[in-house]
């Protein structure tokens with residue numbers, strides 16, 4: 001067991017599960033030192049994860065020194081502003097902000113997005129096919145899994161069509177791992193996004209449309225969000241909604257490319273099969289590896305002699321809880337059939353969290369996957385992985401998890417090719 005955990009270590013990023021399994025065997029929570037010196041308590045078992053996420057003795061509000069840098073540049077102001085979003089708040093403020101945003105995520109509102117998501121996904125699949133035609137290979141993350149959720153959120157927020165390429169580019173830069181961009185590029189993009197959301201909110205005040213930001217800017221009464229909270233909400237919805245959904249679409253695509261039997265079963269089945277693929281991908285390759293940081297506001301006894309001290313930083317590792325063998329037989333196997341019949345159905349996975357901060361966009365994420373995955377694999381039946389699965393690298397960090405790239409090509413007999421790839425990687 002390493003004394004120091006380095007979340008940027010490529011081999012940890014690729015496969016953190018054996019490490020988490022060892023922590024889980026130790027007890028309900030383990031104290032770990034991160035490479036940046038942070039002392040953290042990691043929760044890796046299913047039951048304790050649910051307990052902590054629902055326990056008000058753990059706060060979501062970061063300490064003033066964490067996440068609230070001095071606002072001395074647009075990028076710093078953007079990051080400071082983000083500290084005001086609902087994921088960084090406790091009740092009662094959290095409830096007020098969540099209620100404001102929740103109206104955009106009711107089942108009728110989300111379901112009404114179906115035709116638009118279909119249209120966007122279709123156009124991105126054509127773009128992906130065009131790239132493969134032109135270059136021989138293309139990256140599913142860049143051409144499909146990244147832009148789809150960004151464009152869906154742009155719709156939801158009411159970003160005008162003419163601004164979407166800029167939004168896409170800035171979002172890409174802000175969300176990219178630090179080593180993927182030239183120095184300063186991410187900072188600059190933070191600044192652009194901050195200025196942009198400021199201007200967009202001012203515009204929505206004058207010329208409201210049928211979108212979430214317009215409704216929020218015209219919300220009457222004391223519960224209404226102030227300007228800083230509105231900007232923070234726009235940032236939160238963009239980043240909570242796109243990075244996670246991107247990782248889900250990328251991971252599910254990779255899993256189907258490396259599990260030809262499951263791919264064939266999904267293609268030959270009904271929508272329930274695709275829903276089962278999505279649920280199992282959420283469990284097996286949880287897009288949010290850890291929930292956001294919690295802070296103990298008093299000593300908390302988690303059982304088995306483990307007491308988390310007052311003010312300790314606690315990370316609930318959702319990806320690890322979702323592989324707890326006490327709840328999922330053969331947890332390290334990708335088996336969509338777990339979710340096919342009511343009788344077999346395992347414990348609900350924690351990929352969307354639990355408790356008061358449980359994901360607001362879960363229905364939207366599931367809808368995007370339900371549209372995007374069948375469309376991709378039906379439109380491109382000869383899609384195949386263009387690199388061995390075990391050479392792909394993963395995003396560093398403890399929060400979001402997913403492959404950085406999923407290179408694909410179109411090869412006649414693709415299913416055969418991916419079958420031999422599966423044998424080679426033992427997956």
Ligand code: HEM
Pocket residue numbers: 053086087088098101153236237238240241242244245248286287288291292293318350351352353354356357358359360361362364365
């Ligand atoms: C596969 C996709 C997604 C996954 C795996 C996911 C996962 C999660 C998780 C685990 C949380 C709770 C985090 C915590 O307790 O610290 C959360 C919260 C949240 N998610 Fe998602 N999410 C996804 C997609 C979306 C989408 C599409 C949206 C909206 C556009 C969204 C909006 C939010 C919001 C606003 C919160 C904060 C809720 C609160 O604090 O009350 N998510 N998400």
